[in-house]
Amino acid sequence: MNRLFDKTFWGLTIGLVGLLVLNFFLEEWMRTIGLQSLSRGCVAIGLLILWRTGLVSFGHALFFGFGAYTVAMMQIIGVNDLFVLLFCGTATAGLLAFVLGFLLRQYRAIFFALLNMAFSMILYGVLAKAEWLGSTDGFGIDQVSFFGMNPADDMYRPILFVCAVLFAYISAVGAHWYLKSTLGMMTMAVRENEIRVEYLGYSAEKAIHIKYVLSGLLAGIGGVIMAVTVGHVDPDSMVYWPVSGDFVFITILSGTGNVGATFIGALVYELLRTYAFEYAPEIWQLILGGSLLLIIMFLPDGLWSIRSELRNRRELREARRDSDNRAAEVKR
């Protein structure tokens, strides 16, 4: 089955091994940036799936925050194992996406985008107002255990990083294989022509619903990783609408060509934000906005398209050289 173990699969695997090796040499602040990139990258994969279906969500912080808050709630009732937390956070986010999906699958374009945002703002409102949900202060997240083991303090972050890399790897490979399946190719089919999909014998709304649940699950994974990484959840940093905007930013930055690109996009975004904030605290939003503008103007298909752009140029150069050679030969 070479079609499953293709270039993207091996690329992701090399990325996995590379990150695991790099883990030994990373400074703590780099590891935090890495963890946040992995978290946002997972959410961006979900948006990529929707994007390929022709749908944009301005509200995926809803599922992101739902996953993160599930971690906080589980810790309050005494569950503290990362793997249990991950399972529960992903499951609750997926369940929420499943329920909301029945409504959202009926909408397209701007209505879909903003209805998502509306739901995320409802959750924001509830979280910010309800005292037993932490209100605007949120909750602190304690150190988690790994299969019941509590590593020494200096080993905690590296082990957390290994787990996050594995989760992200599994999500990315899963999403990549999904996109190559019949159901995954329906992203394109639904985007291009819903009538034809119906007349081929499948419900376009059902296809959208499945994609929506998948994107919810992926956002849930991202939320769990983020909550454990930052050690704190609050409505402003997890559910507020600019958080959703970040995910859309990353998706535009990385392009929808490849699931691996979302992590590169997430990392670039994270670095951009960190350094812009560090060196230009007055105008860091301006720098982010400016880079978004540049991407849309010069790389409308995202960072991933640099690759195909370079290949195209090389081929063009070779073709020109060949034709020049031929012309020279004719002259001779």
Next chain:
Amino acid sequence: MTRVLEVHDLEKNFGGVVAAHNINVTVDIGETIGIIGANGAGKTTFVNMVTGYLKPSGGRIEFMGKSVVGLPPRDVTKLGLCRSFQVPQVFLSESVFDNMLVAYGIAERSGLGLFAPLHTDERAARVDAQLKRYQIDDYREVAASALPQGVRKLLDIAMATVRSPKLVMLDEPTSGISVEEKFGLMDIIMQALREEERRLCSLNTIWKLWNALWIASGHSTRARSFATRRPPRP
């Protein structure tokens, strides 16, 4: 003789506008029926109602002895009643090959099988056979948006018939095609459908015509005309 399709007293009103009225059509196994009628006589409306795209205002539609009124297009399709479109409904950004691949994938899989890889060698072989049958294999790698109109029509019909249908309804298969190409195109379509029919032993074809030309050309075994019905003057 086995009845494939029986349509009785079918009618459709859009508000006060009568789009179709008193339509009675029967199709038996082995028949190829041409439907003619002036603009607005309700030919496309008829196809849309039978395939579940429009809900009729009244009347009965029975396909293989089972009422299909109220079923959505995907369920009608699954029963073996397929259609093509006057304006081809294809996936414009994708290549001809990928269009067919997705069509076969959706038609052949259901439930968890939909998570299996789309591109397998066996399926690719079926796609290539179908492209050859409709004589569009030269355009295999061309994006559907860049296809000549005739090829796009053939692709549309090729995609409509991936489910081995029992009845095919072609909605104006040659509209938008130049007069010189029309006959060749119709021959390709009918030849491909006959081939399919031999394989399935039970394919029927209805097609809707833009004028009476095809009756003379001998592709149909029977013709049926729809009359325009104007609303009574006040």
